[in-house]
Amino acid sequence: MKPTRRYALTVFLLLYVLLVHAQKDTAHYHGKIIDMHVHIAVMPGEENTMSGERNHTLANIRTYMAAANVEKAAIITIAQKGNMADTRQRNDSIIALSKKYPSLIPVCSVHPMDGADAFAEMERVHKQGVSIIKLHPNSQGFDVGAPEVASLAKKAGELHLVLLFDSYSPVDNNEIGKLIMLAAMNQDTRFIFAHMGLVNFPQLLTIEALKKYPWYKNNIWCDISAIAPVLGHSPFHDQLVWTIRTIGVDQFLFGSDYPVFNPADAIKSVHGMGFTRAEEQLLFYGNASRLLQQ
Known part of the structure; x- marks a missing residue:
């Protein structure tokens, strides 16, 4: 040639x-991203407790946000039962950081078994502008079907708070059903099911049945943290995407689950799932923006 x-x-x-x-x-x-699931170390010695690859200090989180075009990140702490002094200290730390750095969304926590003390703490943080409360049945050791959880959900509705639940249990196969029933019985409360139930995600299709009833207010969101990088490229890919589209893409939120997952990999995993650009805009930004403004 x-x-x-x-x-x-x-x-x-x-x-x-x-x-x-x-x-x-x-x-x-x-475009810009809102990350609805970021763990942050607020106590000395916590920075290396969630990942062997990266720590979750404020400095590392802010570096990741700048690199990944993350406009806002929901920073999470988790309360433990019977230690309200620690709970208040954790929540105050989260709130203080959000006031210093407006790009951080404070996700405070209480333990449902702390009863009236938990309610008082919810009221206290609500007055300081907090709109999301984190509950983690696994690490906090409670059953989603317990009456105390139902009481807390009702209180959250009265305060116009969002409840962010970890929604995967390795020991309770009925947890997704319990969460859906909790949401159905508390229509004035908004719920986010973190990780979309992970390997139990098909059970979320029960939400489709709720849509048939005129009283249902579409008060359930799911974040796709963990599930996108774990199952997004798996043999379950088609079923996962179909489930999201069937329930409605407008009810799903991006989350990195930092530091457990590399944020860049989490973002890439969503890009690889086959959503349209318009759907990705909703997942990465639009849906969270709408939820936070309600």
Whole structure:
């Protein structure tokens, strides 16, 4: 082949590759992101307790946010039963950080078995602008079906608070059903089911049945933290995407679950799931923005 032809062919192939790459790139949403699931270390010694690869100090979180174009990040703490002094200290730390750095959304916590003390703490943090309370049945050691949880859910509705529940239990196969019933019985409370139930995600299709009733207020959101990088490229991929679209993409939120997962990998996993650019915009930004403004 003559040099001029070889050169022309090389240029053509290079332009073709660049064109294909550009088309793929524009097929995805690359705007600002709201990360609805970020763990932060607020007590000395906590920074290396959730991942062997990265710690979750404030400095590392802010560095990740800048690198990944994350406009806001919901920073989470988790309360333990019977230690209200520790609970208040954790919540105050989260609130103080959010006031110093407006890009941080405070996600405070109480323990449902602390009863009236938990209610008082919910009222206290609500007065300081907090709109989300984190509950973790696994690490906090409670049953979602307990009457104390129902009472707390009712109180959250009265205060117009969102309840963020970890929604995967390795020991209670009925937990998704219990969470859905809790939401159905507390229509004035908004719920986020973190991790979308993980391997139990098909059970979320029960939400479709709720939509048949006129009293249902569509008060359940799910975040796709953990489940996107774990199952997004698995043999369950098609079923997972179908489930999200069937329930409604507008009820799902992006979460990185930092530091357990690398945020860049979490974002990439969502890009790889086959959603349209418009759907990705909702997942990464639009849905969370709408929820936080309600």
